[in-house]
Amino acid sequence: MKTSHRMSEILDALPADLGEEAAPEGSMVELLRSLAHRPVPTGRLVRLWALGSLQAKIAAGYLAYWLKSGFTGEEEKERRKKQAHVDAAIKLLGGMGYLRGAIMKVGQALAQYPKIVPEQYVEVLSSLYFEAPPMHFSLLREFVRNELGADPEELFDDFETEAFAAASLGQVHRARLKSGEPVAVKVQYPNIARAIAADFKNMKALLAPLRGTRDWQNLVDQIEDVRTTLEIETDYTREIEFMERARSALASEDDIVIPRSYPELSSRRVLTMQYLEGVHLTEFLEGNPSQPQRDLHAAQITLLTFRLFYEARMSYADPNPGNFIFMDDGRLGLIDFGCCRVFSDDEQELMELGLAALLHGGDAQTQMIKKASLLTDEEAKDEKRREALGSVLDWFWEPLRYDGEFEFDDEYLRRGIELMSELVSRRYVRSMPIAIWNNRLFYGYRALMYRLGPRINVKRLHDSELQRAGLGG
C-alpha cells in the first residue's frame, strides 16, 4: 500500500529530538481561535479519501515520535517489540482516510507547538473530526431507500440533490416535507460507522502490549471512550434523543431554537430535522453587528451552555461556530447534536464537586482535582502538580467569578494556553474522559466569546442558571 510505504518513511525520518524552543508568540492563540474556525458548512465539499497532505505526514510523524518517547529507557528487546506495535498502529491510523481531518489538525498544532502532542491528539480525536467522501445523489438515493424504505423523491415533496453542508461522516441536504415544512436531512456515508468501529478495534488490539507504560492505560481508556462515543455519534436515533433532551430544558422565552426532529423520516443513518433559516458566526460578524446584538447572542450562548450543563446534565462538546445559527429574528439556533454526552452518575458527582470547588475552593478543589485527574493519594500530595492543575481551573473559572463585564481578550486566552502547555510539558495529562469533553465545551465557548467580543456579566448568567437548576450559587 502506498500509504503504508509513506508512513514507514516517516517513521524512519523522525527527528531524534524535537528541541526545546518555544513556539512563536501568539501561535497558540491562533490555535485556540482555530477551534472556533473548524471548516464546516461552506457548501464546498472538497474532501479527500486518502491521507496525503504534508500536514498529515507531519502529524503522523510527531505522533509516532511521541509514542516512541513514551518508553525510552526500556530494555532494548522489549522496546523493539513494542515499537513494532506502535509502528503498526501508526500505519493503521494513517490508513484511516476519514481521520484525515483529525490528523491534519494535530499536524497544524504540532508544527507550531510540538510539546502539546498528547493533549492535542486526544482532544482532536475526541472532536470526532472525521471525514467521509462526498456522496452524489444516486448513492444517497439508494442509501435512503435502504434506510427509510422509499426514494427521497417519494418521501419528500422536494429534495435538493446537492448537499448544502458537510456533516461528520456524511452530508446534509435541504428538503421540503409533504406538509410543506423546510427540513435538513443528514445522511451518513454507507458502511463508514462499521469501518470506524473495526479500525478502532484493530488499533486497540495493536496497542494492547503497551499497557503498563506511563499513563498509557489512560490513553487507551480515552481511545476506548472515543470509540464508544463514535458508536453513539453514528447512531442518529441517539442524536434525536439528545435534541429532545436539550429542548426540554429550554423555554420559549429563552429564544433558543433546537430543531424539531422527524423520527418517521429518520433512522440510525438518516436524520430529518427542521431547517433553521439564518447565518453562521462568520457571516453574522461580517454584517458588523452592533454591540447589543453581539451581547444578545453571547448571552444566549452562555445561557445555553450552562443550561445544558446543569439542567440537562449534558456536555455539548462541539460548540464550533458552524453549529450555531444566528436567526433573523434575534433567536439563536443550535444544530448538530452528534457530539453530546449525558453525564453518568460518576460524572455528575464530578460536576457537583467541581461546582463546590468553584464556589468554595479549598478542600473541594483538591478533591475535584484528584478525581478528575485520576491521581493516586501520593500524586495528590504533590503540591506542584496540584498547583499546576489548580491554576488551569482558576483560569477556567475566572469569568464565572468576576462580577462585571468579563473580557475574553488575547491576554486571557494566552494565559490559558500557557497554563495548559505547562500541564502538558509536565505530563499532567491523565484525566477522566469526561474532562476532555468538558475542556472542548469550555474552550469552544471561550473561542466563541473571543470572536463575539461581548460585554456581558457571565457570572450573573451562570449564577442564575445554578439557581434555576437548584444548585445554589
Add this chain to the structure above:
Amino acid sequence: MRITAKAREEVRERILSAGKSLFHRKGFAGTTTRDISRAAAIAVGTLFNYFPNKESLGMSILAEALERGRSRFLGEDRGIPTLEEALFAHVASELREMRPHRSFVGPVLETAMSPFGPSQVSSEGEKARQDHLATVAEMIIDRFGLDAATSVTLQLYWSLYLGVLAFWSRDDSPHQEDTLAMLDQATRLFVASLSAPARDDHEGGKR
C-alpha cells in the same frame, strides 16, 4: 403437434417462475432441472427445448432483472452530471431489480458470466454483458469522447463490475450497505483511470 408462439411463451414463463421459486426455496445447487420440470408440469425433455441447462435458465431470470434495471435507468433521465454517478446509478438500478434473486446470483454468474468461461455457456449471459457494456460505452463516449471507450477500457470496467456483483452476492452488511460504498469507490476508481493523463502527455516534452 405444432404449438403457437403464444403457448410457447406461456411455457417459458412457467419454467422461469418455477425456477425462481425453487432457487429461492432450495438454493441453486439444490435444485435440479427435473424439480423444475415437475413444478412447471412439463416433461424434462421439454425444458431443454427452452433452456439448454440450469445455468442458462438462471441467467435468463437475472438477464430479465438486469434489463428491467437498465431500462428504468435509461428511462429516468435525471441529467446526471458526472460519469461516476451515471455508472453508479446504472448498476444500482440493476441491483434493485436483482435483489430478490440475490441468493442465487453468485452460482449463476459464476458460470454464465465467468471471465474465464466460454461465452457460449449462456447466450443470455453474453447478451446481458453486451447490452450492459453498450450502455456503459455510450456514457463514456458522451463525457470523454469516442477514444475513451476502447476495448481495454471496457474490459477494465467489466472486471470491476463483476467484482462488485460478486461482492454484493455475499455482502452480509445491513441492506448490503458495504456494496454501496464499494460500488461508489469502484466507479470513482474507474473514472479516475480515464481521467489520468496518458503517459505521452507526461513525457511529450522529452522527445
